[in-house]
Amino acid sequence: MAFPRRREVKLARILFVGACATPVLTLAAALATRTGLLTPEVGYDLLARKALFGLAVVGVLAGLGLAVIALRDRGARWLALIGLVVSLATLGGFIWATGQVARTVGEDVSTDLAEIPGFGVLARSRTAQGLPGTVGVQACPGALPATTQALPEAVVYELQTRGVAVRRAGVTGVYGSRRGFWFGFTHDVVIRIRPGRTDIRVAARDGRPHGNEACRLATELSTALRVGERASN
Structure with a gap:
């Protein structure tokens, strides 16, 4: 029974990284764009507004996967809680920012x-x-x-x-x-x-x-x- 338990722990860690990766990558894209390492077309248009938005959805799915594991493994509950909160907050932030951009009347x-x-x-x-x-x-x-x-x-x-x-x-x-x-x-x-x-x-x-x-x-x-x-x- 130790092997399934070990696999669950490993899977929980992978899902936790997936749930929390988007905000870290978004910060990296923002700083890289600000400092000139990435062009705005890549750092903002491609990564922040498209690729990372999609990754935020994947992060929520990873958080839900963590929640399923936590139902069977009490030791994963904190990982599940943090992963869900971070991933849902990140996706909510992306949705809010997209709405703000859509309502722009002129710059x-x-x-x-x-x-x-x-x-x-x-x-x-x-x-x-x-x-x-x-x-x-x-x-x-x-x-x-x-x-x-x-x-x-x-x-x-x-x-x-x-x-x-x-x-x-x-x-x-x-x-x-x-x-x-x-x-x-x-x-x-x-x-x-x-x-x-x-x-x-x-x-x-x-x-x-x-x-x-x-x-x-x-x-x-x-x-x-x-x-x-x-x-x-």
């Missing part, structure tokens, strides 16, 4: 569609072709201009507070960019300052949907600048 958001702020000093970094068009308040309700001439120092503060690295700041505008933590995707930020009005533009450098990241950042900046506008009145 180039501007508070002024009649005269869209230009990228200025950031333009040379934006080399991707065929990027989606710019959207405004109809698609991103929080993308509202501040009806005042914001101070460059105040704009720089709001940008830096949100992790935006400022490239250039002046009385007519502030330019910066923010790099995402996981895969390293970059959003460029332009704050155009004019007498009586301050406009915002946030745009991803690539053509991928990022779960409305541009809209969220534009909304945060708009809210902060309009709060400053009310405080100065």
